[in-house]
Amino acid sequence: MAYLVLDQLTKRFGNWTAVDNVSLTVEKGELISLLGPSGCGKTTTLQMIAGFLDADGGRVMLDGQDLLAKKPNERGLGIVFQSYALFPHMTAAENVAFGLEMRKIARADRDRMVADALKLVGLEQYGDRHPRRMSGGQQQRVALARALVIKPSLLLLDEPLSNLDAKMREEMQIELRRIQRTVGTTMILVTHDQSEAMALSDRVVVMNKGRIQQVATPQEAYDHPANAFVANFLGRTNLLPGMVGSGAAGTVITVADSVWPVAQPMAAGPGALAVRPEKIGFVDAGGPGGGLSGTVLARVFQGTQWLFEIETAAGRLMVIRQHDGSPLPAERERVMVGWRAEDMAVMPADPEATSLSREAA
């Protein structure tokens, strides 16, 4: 049986529905990420699981037991709060030790475990400092250590790494993964960082306006988004308007001056073609694949990769190329772009799709 079950969980603030009929099952040892635009109800969902907000409807079952009937302090969960919620009157070490004390761990063990946890988050020298005297990232790491040290069987993480630099974040991600694997901790992670969600999660849950949009493995959700919102929210997508019609090779879609075969049967009429920027490459004029011609409007360095904005007859395109030293076009250069037919998705025209995520904010 599933370890954690959310069954039609609902929360209203006044007449504002923050979480709307959310149902989800999580297996033991799984790491699930909640993704969604700011204000979509992620924190609210966690707070209900933790018992700090009363649900207006629905159930939460943990290991076969009704969780909502238990008091928050008996649920035995670990939580990292978005706002850290450190005890301001305790030092970092005391903050971390608190949960252990509650579990009546002997003094010596406790001290060792606290030291280990602080070391884990790179704060071994900061045990004596009070939260008010720590930097934002340091506070966040104390919050993380405090939740990890009690080795809970279910860990709720609300943006636990948002204030850490890339290096530290990566280390923490690896650490979380290791704990999940070795200890078997079930984790629910809220993060705004998609690559973090992608890298860590067994499955991602994409939410919008309090509702679940898709539950799937990261790659599945990325490559086969359930709807336009997910497609748009997870990574960037180029949506190009076109006309679906019948060609010699079966159904085709015509975008500007290029023609692409469509795998699935589709009615003729206006349609849209979705292709991710990293799937688009620069091709030689007249090479294989349709190929659209355009002009480089801007190129932006992003560390491991470059982001290009390209003006074509079908509209603006975003293209991502790896910063691997290979020659790349300059701004204002004329280029030809193309992609493989299997990397694109064709869907009926949806005037709303592009504005969905914006509106959801």
Add this chain to the structure above:
Amino acid sequence: MAYLVLDQLTKRFGNWTAVDNVSLTVEKGELISLLGPSGCGKTTTLQMIAGFLDADGGRVMLDGQDLLAKKPNERGLGIVFQSYALFPHMTAAENVAFGLEMRKIARADRDRMVADALKLVGLEQYGDRHPRRMSGGQQQRVALARALVIKPSLLLLDEPLSNLDAKMREEMQIELRRIQRTVGTTMILVTHDQSEAMALSDRVVVMNKGRIQQVATPQEAYDHPANAFVANFLGRTNLLPGMVGSGAAGTVITVADSVWPVAQPMAAGPGALAVRPEKIGFVDAGGPGGGLSGTVLARVFQGTQWLFEIETAAGRLMVIRQHDGSPLPAERERVMVGWRAEDMAVMPADPEATSLSREAA
């Protein structure tokens, strides 16, 4: 003359030096990012510029005037605080309006500007809500709107986007960039997100332990890091131990079973070879370039790209490949990797280098 000059700015907390002799000049209209591990003194530096912490030494000149002599409220800066610091007793709209009221903007204008600012951050419907009733990301956006609406000539941003999802963050980045270009605002941005820093900044300032390590354009700092700390901090780097010796083609470095030419003259002896993961590709066995053979230990999906960990005779390597649909090796597959000689850097063996960033935390 430079617009903003920090001259040997120093701040001590007790006998802890949080900011150590920081000197920096910023031109008018420039966008500078402060990067560095958690706790390296970024927030402290901003707080001194803003006047909330008294500097223990050094000067800050803005437009030729001594800033430290002025009271905080006369400095005319805009600030987004890491902890938001919203006024809890005011609604979102009142928070945003506050700065305008201080500037005695007429009622009608003010209302319009507030509405515009809230719209800008996607909170047009949330004007009446108090901060306690908003989600983390919503609060952060209110903080951003509050700082932007007064159109300050110098804007200090302390992790302004850390709680926003990718989509929203990108929009905000574009917005910041637009404001910087059109209004000519000078900005100092603290961010833990390197790609954000890379994408937005005219120059980046890398700090560690309260000191500046390098000031350069993003690409320069990335491709030509001033020291091992910067190399390690900005993006990932593979450091492989090897032996420098003389070969037929001049100086070479031997790493495991592969041999690479070294451009600059170097003494023979133990050395190290640094190469960024995205510069490494999978090559055919026996193809051009040295090529190391190894086994794929793990592959992690990161959205636009895949991260590989590869076990080789020279140690573990990280490799990044774009998720562009091209075939990629599976876990436990045997592969051969290689890179172009110009993408690698060779340096004398430095036992400390790999642990530097860790220790700095």
Add this chain to the structure above:
Amino acid sequence: MSMAASTDTQVQASAAPSAAAPPPRRPRRRHWAPYLLSAPGLALFAVLLLVPLAMTFLLSLNSFSFYGGIENVWQLGNYTDIIADSYFHEVFLRTFRIAAVVTLLCAVFGAPEAYILRRMKSPWRGLCLLIVLGPLLISVVSRTLGWALLFGSTGLVNQGLMALGLIATPIEFMYTETGVIIALTHVLVPFMVLSVWASLQRLDPQVENAALSLGAGPLTVMRRVVLPQIVPGILSGSIIVFALAASAFATPAIIGGRRLKVAATLAYDEFLNTLNWPLGATVAVLLLIANVVIIVGCNRLVERRYKQVFE
């Protein structure tokens, strides 16, 4: 050139000016603000409190005789009298014993009550807060009247208990120390509730949630997480309660009667009944000094112990 080598040169380049001259020291900003802020209060107190108190102190050095009245001689006779007399010791001891017990009771009952109040829902909370203020809203005279009616040997409580057969003879309440303590706790506990209330406002509820999530029961949350953070409030309340209890006059006079004398009633007697003002002034000065020493001492102790919370 190696990376490591380039490190030094680059850093040096950026730090070049600093190598030449030591960083300019900033003169520490003079902090007049606190003095300016307390100036109005200080001025008011200097004129209106220190002068009368000084007059009182001078008075305590005078001597008195029944027929001669107050004589303008300067001597410490009153002080030595009090210090040598076990009667005064007893009174002072009783005063501080009562004050300490009352403070303790107020803290033990008032602080939890404030916490409970904070967790109540909207209309109830305001209402209950009003009730808590209740005892303050009626004159001390009527209040103690109420107590006498309730707790006198023929009062409601004793009659009720006797009717139920729980006690055979009435419980002594009037003219006992217990009575004084209960009545003082009753009047003073609102001060504790209010001042704890004021400091509870700053608490972040998520912090309590964090403690719950770590397995702390409600009592532990209160003791380990809430309590330390509201120490300033409890301290404020305790200071008010202790000071008021130690210098209380009406309640000990009415409930305690003349046989259960405390410092204030003693001073009252000297001032009004025997007209021996110098002696009364001496009692007052000693009470003031003892109070200040105890209160400032505790204040400092608590502020040091809970340094973090007071920043």
Add this chain to the structure above:
Amino acid sequence: MNRNGPIALIFHVLFLGFLLAPILIVCAVAFTSQGYLSLPTEGLSLRWFRAIGDNPEFIRAFKDSLLLGAVSSTLAILVAVPAALAIARHQFFGREAIQALFLSPLMVPHIVLGIAFLRFFTMIGLGGTFAGLVLSHVIIILPFALRLILAASTGMDRAVENAAASLGASSWTCFRRVTLPLILPGVASGWVLAFINSFDEVTMTVFIASPETTTLPVRLFLYIQDNIDPLVAAVSAVLIFLTVAAMLVLDRVYGLERLLVGKGRD
């Protein structure tokens, strides 16, 4: 959601019962038909309420008390707020001494203060004036206001004030628009406490009140010196009623919650 458990509620009810018991008794006694203190066992009577009407001095004294309380507690707040901020915010030389000074009126028996003020006011010619009464009350109620404001302002998030300053708010504006609203619950409860104390003060006021301006408690005190009768209870009951009414009006007009709890909080 944090709610009070059953034990907490039982405690709460007992606590309120303890606070209310003597008050309710006094109110009940006010309705007696007897000429002496007794519970109204044989029928309710309003005779003692009517008797208040026969004592116009009570009503005059009541007005004087209200005025005195309002003026002196407002003055006390005006002085206490800056002082509390100085003490809560700054570490400076003499901080403890200043704090002890401001609290000292709490620690002196009021009879002593009464005589000290009487001597002093007579000396400087303020004897028997309303101003003298106000000033002496400001002194004795200031500690209450100060301590409560102090409790509210220690540990307040400075970042919020910094934010206001960065947006161009002068110290005064910052105080008015940000600090004050945030410590308002403390200030409001401070004012209420100060008012109540001024309104209830007898021991000291007996000495400085003049025949022209006497406070209600002094009137009551002198009255019961001679004879206690249910009139005192009736006056108390009326006072309680008026207070409750005033609070209800305040609640309607401004919101008690908002005043004592603060805006935008839960």
Add this chain to the structure above:
Amino acid sequence: QEKTLYVAAYGGSFEQTMRKDIIPAFEKANGVKVEYVAGNSTDNLAKLQAQRGNQQIDVVILDDGPMYQAVALNFCADLEKAPVYDQLYDLAKMPSGKAINFGAVGTGILYNKAYFDENKIPAPTSWKDIEDPRFKKKLAIPPINNSYGLHALVMMARLNGGGETNIEPGFKEFKDKINPNVLAYEPSPGKMTELFQSNQAVIAVWGSGRAKALADTGFPATFVYPKEGGIVLGSAACQVAGSKNAPEAQKFIQHMLGVEAQTALAVSAGFGPVNKTVELPAEKQVGIPYGPEQVGKLLVVDWDTINKNREVWNKRWTREIER
């Protein structure tokens, strides 16, 4: 401009009487305004002391004990001669000639008649009856800084072979026999009333005037003079030395000794008249020391001796009795 005369005197029913029956007539006759400073004897005496050298009060009314002290402390000016003084009983005059008793009450025993009847206890007849163990914790006595208490102490001394000059037996009696019965040494008349009304005290040493006020409320309390004799307690008035309105102050005192004022005081406040020419109807005489023979039966105490020793007695009292 009208002159204002400040008169400091007791509050409560006495104040009502003064305001209603005595002051208006005086104001009309003399064209001055009278401000009444209410306060008990000790409060007012303290005010005199606090304002020494800058007196705001013109006439002060105190119990005779405190008045002796006020005179001793030079707060009072000499009384001017006036015809009304010739109409007074001798006991009205104070030796110094600076103050005058304008009314008299007697110290005796007050008891709760209903309680006594219910428990079949015979009415008290002797000072010694307050030692009856049946009254354990049911007896109330004012302390000795109050005249009633002082009278009780002196009386106990006298009954045991001592007196003003040998107070020792009095202290001994209080300590051994009376103390166990005492619920409270209660100086405040109001509080004393309350003790009776709430049935906490059923017997007390008190004054006739107070007893009358209590009985007037309908409370079943009865006052008796013990067989050994009651003690007279005067209320005295004097012109404050340094008064700015000395002539009016003197006139006011004389006014209080006049027939109308004396009658009003007797009827409404229970003060035995000191003016021989006052005649009261029989039903108004109840509970008031009235007429030469009644007043003559009352004992007087020797204030000079008492005041000389008062400080010492007070000290002993607080340390030995009130502990």
